[in-house]
Amino acid sequence: MAFYTIFIPPGVSDADRKRILALGDPPELASTSSERDLLRSAGFVKIEEADETQEYLRISRGYYEGRERHAAELRKLEGAQAFAEGQENRRTRIGFIEAGLQRRSLFVAARP
Amino acid sequence: MNDAERSRSQDNSRAKFEGCYRAPVGTPRDAIQREVFGANTGVNGYTTIAQADGLAKRLGLGPGKRLLDVGAGEGWPGLYLARTTGCEVVATDVPVPGMRTALARAREQELLSRVDCIAASGTHLPFRAQAFDAAVHTDVLC
Numbered sequence: 001m002a003f004y005t006i007f008i009p010p011g012v013s014d015a016d017r018k019r020i021l022a023l024g025d026p027p028e029l030a031s032t033s034s035e036r037d038l039l040r041s042a043g044f045v046k047i048e049e050a051d052e053t054q055e056y057l058r059i060s061r062g063y064y065e066g067r068e069r070h071a072a073e074l075r076k077l078e079g080a081q082a083f084a085e086g087q088e089n090r091r092t093r094i095g096f097i098e099a100g101l102q103r104r105s106l107f108v109a110a111r112p
Numbered sequence: 113m114n115d116a117e118r119s120r121s122q123d124n125s126r127a128k129f130e131g132c133y134r135a136p137v138g139t140p141r142d143a144i145q146r147e148v149f150g151a152n153t154g155v156n157g158y159t160t161i162a163q164a165d166g167l168a169k170r171l172g173l174g175p176g177k178r179l180l181d182v183g184a185g186e187g188w189p190g191l192y193l194a195r196t197t198g199c200e201v202v203a204t205d206v207p208v209p210g211m212r213t214a215l216a217r218a219r220e221q222e223l224l225s226r227v228d229c230i231a232a233s234g235t236h237l238p239f240r241a242q243a244f245d246a247a248v249h250t251d252v253l254c
Binding site for chain 2: 001002003004005006052055056059060062063066067069070073074077104106108
């Protein structure tokens, strides 16, 4: 099995977790169990992790900037308020990633 | 998290993504994807083409292999992996509009002999054990 996942890394304070979840992310993201521990407890072995946060940050910035370039069309499609709120949400999330409060990794694991 | 909270969370995620997948396909969405990913092959989310290629390599995908793509949305990266590696793919996700789009894309790309799209939650997959050689999911919520 191989999967990419976005998560709040260990050591992030409860206050910062609440700020992240306030963006509308699912409460599962608040889990304090590490992906490694979850995989291990599910019986997976040969667990590997590769940090892909920099690429996640690049793509997040790309979406934000791309949406800015197409703002006029998107405001018509989504409505001005929804567009503004979405962009604010994306800007905040980029700040969280830059601050190390959100990460994205590739996990690879095998069944015994 | 208890069962009621989990169920509420899944309902919220489903509603959010059903809205996204009902959005018109075409510009500007496709244009932004092209700008961000350098191509428009049904890419969405945060998984790049290079990362999808990496999944194929790590999992040893190829003809005769059967891959489960959980939370496939509109078919990314499952359809791409079926096309580039020759493997069989079963794509699953909860929002039905996304699965419909994935199925339409599979038809357009002449992949229907090797691709199935099934609306199902990752927490209750309707498959027997050992049905797949490999599984992927990319930033899946339910």
